[in-house]
Amino acid sequence: MEKILNRDEGRLLAERIAKEADVKLHECYQCGKCSAGCPMAGSFDLMPRQIVHLMHLGDMETVMKSKSIWLCASCHTCVERCPHDIDIPALMEKSRMEAQKRGYCAVRNVKLFNDIFTETIRGFGKSQEVILEGIYNVGSGRLLQDINHVPEMLQKEIVRPELNQVRNKDHVRSIMKKCEEGGALN
Ligand code: SF4
Ligand code: SF4
Numbered sequence: 001m002e003k004i005l006n007r008d009e010g011r012l013l014a015e016r017i018a019k020e021a022d023v024k025l026h027e028c029y030q031c032g033k034c035s036a037g038c039p040m041a042g043s044f045d046l047m048p049r050q051i052v053h054l055m056h057l058g059d060m061e062t063v064m065k066s067k068s069i070w071l072c073a074s075c076h077t078c079v080e081r082c083p084h085d086i087d088i089p090a091l092m093e094k095s096r097m098e099a100q101k102r103g104y105c106a107v108r109n110v111k112l113f114n115d116i117f118t119e120t121i122r123g124f125g126k127s128q129e130v131i132l133e134g135i136y137n138v139g140s141g142r143l144l145q146d147i148n149h150v151p152e153m154l155q156k157e158i159v160r161p162e163l164n165q166v167r168n169k170d171h172v173r174s175i176m177k178k179c180e181e182g183g184a185l186n
Contacts, residue, residue: 012058014056017091021094030049035078040075045106048078060098070096070107072088109140112139116132118176125166125172128164130161
């Protein structure tokens with residue numbers, strides 16, 4: 001794939017993201033405590049420690065192409081363990097937003113899920129699990145994923161077949177619009 005940023009551009013972008021995340025990249029001393037405690041590390045292609053290091057080097061191209069920024073669960077375990085409270089999930093989230101703006105998506109199904117989720121909120125004012133799951137399964141090509149759990153979920157009313165909408169959907173849409181204008185849903 002073509003390079004999208006040279007090192008100077010990457011450094012400027014990393015500095016901006018770090019500032020927005022209130023992180024001082026130079027404070028990381030690569031102890032690795034964040035990576036050791038991350039529950040998603042087994043699925044990451046770059047460990048949390050490496051994300052911070054690459055950003056410090058200004059290599060945003062590698063960061064934005066990584067799977068890790070799409071798979072971070074924002075659980076904050078890394079922040080709790082970090083001796084400098086470096087907010088890695090904020091770095092991940094802001095890098096993911098930049099990657100999305102530039103057309104990078106290393107884990108297509110995460111974007112697909114996110115897009116369907118936000119559209120159901122826009123349409124109904126709240127999440128509709130049955131619709132979300134159905135469209136996601138079709139879009140991801142995994143038609144029968146989780147289908148065996150459906151009877152039990154219906155029985156325990158974890159999901160309901162009827163639509164459950166909020167009364168003032170326009171209010172929810174106006175909140176979403178503000179989030180979009182602030183870049184939160186990009
Ligand atoms: S725990 Fe904190 S200081 Fe240690 S490598 Fe991770 S981000 Fe850097
Ligand atoms: S917030 Fe993300 S990077 Fe940090 S421990 Fe959780 S999943 Fe891992």
